[in-house]
Amino acid sequence: MPPAPIGPQQLRERATILKRLASRVESALALDLHQRATEETWIGPTPQRCHGELLAMRITLRDAGRDLRDGARALEMRADQLPQP
């Protein structure tokens, strides 16, 4: 049996979930860890590398949040284009 067609309401619900996830990612503690790993806390080759990786992690997570919001917007646009119940 073929899958039931997705309605605009379902698309909007999925968009909401994605936006909620994006908000949690964007406010994650992991994004601020680099501020605690500066030379005020520790120094050395490994701490230097750690600080660099935490900065990279921040960028990656922020990108992930933006991707989630882009995905949510795309779902909402698709919902708007479908015939409304």
Add this chain to the structure above:
Amino acid sequence: MSGFCGYDVTLVGGLRAAMARAVDELDALRCSDVEAVAAMRSIATARSTLRDTWLPFATSLLSCRAMDGYQPAAIAPGDLINSWIRLTSTERGWRTATDASGTGALSAGTALTVEQVRAIGDALSGAAGDERLTDTELDWLATALEQIAMRPALVAALLPAMTTVGWTNLCNQLGAAKQRMATAALVARDHDATAEEQADRVRIDGVFARLGGIVVANRAVHPRSDATLLLTDMTPYAAAALAVALDLDADALAATTRRVVERERELIDHPVELVLGPRAADLLFGALLSTPGAATAYVMLTVDAPQLAMEATDDPGLAHLLVRTGTDPANMTPAQAAIAMPAIARWLLDARTRSSSLMYDPELTVTLADLAAPHLLQLVTSGTDSYELSDSDRRAIQTAIIGDGAALDHLLSERDRVLGHLAAGLPVDPTERVAALGDLAALLAVVDSMRTAARIRTAEQDQAEWDLAWDLLDKAVGLIPAEGLWSVVPGAAVTVLRTGLEAAGVGPESVGEVRAAALGSFDTMTTIAAATVVCARFDQLVVAGRIAPGTPLPPVPDVEADDVGQDYRDRFTTWLGTSGLDDDIMTDLHDVKQTIASDHESARNANDALLGG
């Protein structure tokens, strides 16, 4: 080498707790929507990085490692690479641990901070500069110093932190290593340096070059700073190694060289001839030679003590080259030469019998001949422009060269340098012109007298003198005042002269066929010289329109005559009287002829000076 890390226990504890909370938080993020796949993958990666790498690392710093060997550690005061960690940890009261997770050294290739550079200066001023640096540390230091030299802010951070003691300690240990390597290379001349030895040499030279670069960079900002003060407490060899990297101007380099060389001689408590191995001057003289004007500056600075030039190097050839370059008339003014050359000549005359073994050193006589070559006239004749020497000194210089076959050979082979000071061209003023032509004649006489006195026997020596004579003739012809006609093609008179000489077996193109009798005759030589110059002058005056075409040509010497000179003089006088030339032209040609072939006055003077009349 182990890496170290320094840390604040409380802050690392806070970081660790935050990491743990972040991991929990990321763990709690769930989403099965297909649009969230990529985002969930990034979240998983971040969680893994924290949970598997950095959380354990932070935990390990705070754990008691007594049981597994991962103990709190201290960074040695002499550890240069970890100096910044040591300094910061000490200042802040942090703990230090060996960094088992780290890759080792703090990379010098990454951008250094002002704090890190200060720590390097501080460390080098302490134990790190005092203890022998490892190869790894030297490589690391070279990279760090290169970066420092390129950034004024880092230079400004390093110099106040690095004390004179630091500079001295570092340069001394590097200088000693460099000197050992140079000595080893001298001992095993036939042995090519291994790749490892070459790498060591490059490594040390690199550090010296970059230290110099830092000082030069600082001088650009502070032009009045005197970088040579840093050299004061260093060993002479270390001071030399740094000095050559300081890009000093000629005078400063010369003054520095004298100070360092003098200090080195004071430190050597046994005869310098017995000291083997590279010396400070072996480095400094190379720099003097590559710095325009510096060789002459150093020669002038050591006029009171020529041994500071002649005896300062392990490589005598280098010292000779320095003095030769410094006293070359192309680099030294006549006034400077008048001061330096007598002092050097006297020193060389004395030094030939002053060596520690009281043995005659023949090389010094060759050196004397070589250095004297471009100053021969001023050294061995007494005249207006002669150097201040006693008659006995002048005679001693000549007899020393004459008495040494190698020295005389060398002098004769240096024709270009003997003539060098006459290459500037004759002055326009008739009186000065005649004086300059007189110099040429006098040089001919001096060389001929020396040759005669030395009883040159070999054909090579005869040939050399003949070549010198003809070079003088060429010079004389070239120096005839041309009145704008320098490029004039030799005219009829010179052509007739040359044809006649060649027919008689005498001529510049047939030197090899010149008869032995002509070679030995100064009379013939000066007559040919005079005739050549007169003919060249005659041709130029014809081209200039001052002598009418068709005027009888000047006579040419009859080299078959019993008395070549007298025969030429008679025929020249007759020709002049019947030529119909203007009075001023006759005077001109007569002066030219008389200056070179003036009844052998020059020859008599030269022989009187040399042979005591």
